Amino acid sequence: MSVVALWVVASVACLVVFGGTAPAAVAAPCPGNPDALGVSRVMTVTPGDYPRLGNMQYRRTLSLADREVVLTFDDGPLPPYTDRVLEILARECVKATFFMVGRHAAANPAAARRVYNAGHTIGTHSQNHILIFDRIPEVRAEHEITAGIASVGAALGDEKALAPFFRIPGLLRTRQVENYLQARTLAVWSADTNADDWRHISSAQVLTTALRRLEKRRGGVLLLHDIQPRTVLMLPQFLAELKKRNFRIVHVVPSNEERPALPPAVTAALPVPKLAWPRVATAGTPMTLPARATQTQTALAADAAPAEQVPLPPRKAHKMSRERLKTAIAENKTPRKWRLLALIGFK
């Protein structure tokens, strides 16, 4: 049999075995951890192929095989937690995608660079993470997107280090914002599932929620937050469970594979206004790793894996007139004040 014939036979066998999807590559060895979860394959994603993705909001999502998982972390960088996330991922040689908030990157440029230098993919998540993104004027939303990219790019020292991926704060999409992002050749990333890690639940609950939802979907794009202590606490055991349950990690990268080496850091942390969010645990708050095994094991055992609808983010049914909104902008209200105004329900 000729070499070509052998190749054809092997390819057909692969198609049969893997159902037409690319076979998972064997994970590269992980120094110091022979049992590491690792990355099973690298997937190139372009905004042209995936203008909008994630089954939480869109019909289309990444073409993942059975039990493949893409990890995404939103809202950082915030050093005490983002750094722990990096350590935990590094221990397992796992790569993820981080959707950074512009003002957090501006305040913590070194942390942003650590994420990049660890080999992770970086997208953006707006400048100020305004949680009424679906109700701010278009021009304001566009500024949030542009300023966020500029801030994270400046923190890294090279905007080319960014992937053309954007996640809308709170997933509060509008057709106008989606169209704007598409026109800018930015892929809109929703998610396939999440773990409720922004809610006031325990780290054990975050763990069981993440696993239950991934089991139900047999993988997918998982939304987590690297600014949440409960997420950091559950992460070691979460990765161990993924390994045990035969999930595999896919690392998503932009099409410009050449990752620029970052220039020497010149950006100092910029002063940012003290805002209520995100809250950083004080020195007195226990922050021990790994997560308490007994509590987590109990939660895992108690988890009956009932069928569950992945909830969409709530849309508050209040109205804020354009006039009021214009006045708020003219008076240079902060995003927090906007939110309060909106919650009070000014008409």
Ligand SMILES: [Zn+2]
């Ligand atoms: Zn967010």
